[in-house]
Amino acid sequence: MIATQATETRHWSFHTDLEGLGWLTINTPNSPVNTLSREAIMELETLVARFEDLANTRELIGVVLLSGKDSGFIAGADISEFDAMSDFSVLPEALKRTHALFQRIENLKIPIVAGIHGFCLGGGLELALACHYRIAVNDDKTRIGFPEVKLGIFPGFGGTGRSIRQAGPVDAMGIMLTGRMLKAGAARGMNLVDKLVRHRDMLRWEGRKAVLQKRKSSRAPLSKRVMAMGPLRGYVSTKMREEASKKARPEHYPAPFALIDLFEEHGNDWQAMSRGEIDGFVPLMGNETATNLRRVFFLSEGLKKQGAKGAKFARVHVIGAGVMGGDIAAWCALRGMSVTLQDLDMARITPALERGKKLFRKRLKKKREVDAAMLRLEADPEGKGVSRADVIIEAVVENLEIKRKIFGGLEDQLKPGAILATNTSSIELERIAEGLKDPARLIGLHFFNPVAQLPLVEVIRSTFNSDAEIGKGAAFALAIGKSPVVVKSAPGFLVNRVLMPYMLGAVERVERGESKELLDAAAVAFGMPMGPIELMDTVGLDVGKSVATELGHSVPEGSKFAALVAGGKLGRKSGEGFYKWVDGKAQKGPPPERSDLAALGRELVKPLVDTTEIVVAEGVVASADLADIGVIMGTGFAPFLGGPMRARQNGKA
């Protein structure tokens, strides 16, 4: 057989080799990741027509589909195109065309095999599922899944039906409803992938073998498929609806509920389910939730583009091994940094090391990884790590004199270029920096409690700082997997400043006799992850009171709030605050009936939104966009509304 001439389109390259094997490679131009844009799909149509012709004339024995990018296979559809679409009425036709294309791929008479490394998500996984056989690299980087629900939609290129066909209804719906990404081994376990290889280089060899041996993926066994049959499907759907309702409300996040409806209707027939996708998909796409979630996605991706390029961080020194310092140190060690942790004596460091061990055990699977992380986290009561550290983070008690003294003693020991940072919540950065020989060095890195759970780090800029220090601070936050938002040094920065009037407003209503359960339920009905009273209990009433005072709010003597603090009833951590707490759960009575819960929630959230507007007007954050993503990440504010500024603009808050 003669090798055919190579074909190059903007996204694809294709050639056949001497064996008659076709090699198809995707490489999206000007993008770090491959995406399936309209253009990529139309080019693929032409190529598939060619495969059909070549298969008929027996000039092609099979095709191996690979990615030309290091980042991975295909990260999904090109979602920027959704925003560019002025009119969603063209969507059904576009989807039908892609469905038809994927069906033609599946109908090819010759084997077509997908070789997967890195990200294989959304539309990329749907394309892979239309191939006859899937091989994936079994390493730490491979990620397989359907993140669509996180964007307010569900798979729309036939992936709902095809994933059910491969994995069975329970597993397939599970990954579509959560948007969870699977590692290669888990995807193999679910039968979404047919074979694992160790290295990317092996994809070609195994791909060739799969074509020559005409390997075909097997479908989910009857034992799994049965869950979509007869009355069982109704039962499974009800269970799934119950689970989904625990995490989201259909009026806020309609996609998972629409997907369950689709399953309930067609789940026993994968082709009918795939066809039904189109009718369900279009209204979701037109919904404000999807528009707002895409915005949140782009804003959070935008945060990753900040920061000084090329900055490297290997060693971190943390001073203060309390609630925050201990957890910051453990987090940095978890993320691969060598960390020295300093406090007044060993007795104050040991509990932090113990907490670190718990975190490592939870997040790292293998014992040797846990051991390695423990070795990276070192007690350092004498502060020997200072002179070697690339980053120094101070998290001692909130006291200006103590902080000043610490920084004064550090300055001469620092490595040139090392970041010097404080985690202060309320002390003006300028006042701490004043005592330094070079006050421009000190920045704020404001973490949130619990450090392991909250993704935001406010990078605080004082009047002394230049872009260089701030850029490095942002780069460090990214290096430890956090999302940096740059905020001017102003009382409460962004997150505490907007949260406080919201929480205190609710506390005041409780003082006046309103039901705390009702207020909390109302905020959740509006779209907050937790009500303001439960949040105050979680933050700690002592911390809440001191931040409130710091921000100029008054906590009147004789108030219930003041009495609770005085009585050591500090909330969750002491077992009682506004609520009693058992096993980490607030003990709530049933809230009184109220028909307009969400309207009450909106009333409660108003001070938060008002304050965000003020913060933006004052220039504390550089833009309304940054305020939105910062408040979403720092407070959990209703992502489906796109953030407080966007919600106000849309008349929703």
Ligand SMILES: NC(=O)c1ccc[n+]([C@@H]2O[C@H](COP(=O)([O-])OP(=O)(O)OC[C@H]3O[C@@H](n4cnc5c(N)ncnc54)[C@H](O)[C@@H]3O)[C@@H](O)[C@H]2O)c1
């Ligand atoms: N707790 C929160 O939710 C939170 C959130 C963000 C920021 N912060 C800020 O983080 C900092 C620490 O807060 P925390 O809640 O972890 O306090 P904490 O009281 O739990 O811990 C402070 C630690 O600093 C140690 N310390 C005191 N003086 C020291 C010195 N001279 N040298 C070394 N260590 C010393 C103490 O022994 C203690 O272990 C504060 O500035 C606070 O404003 C707290």
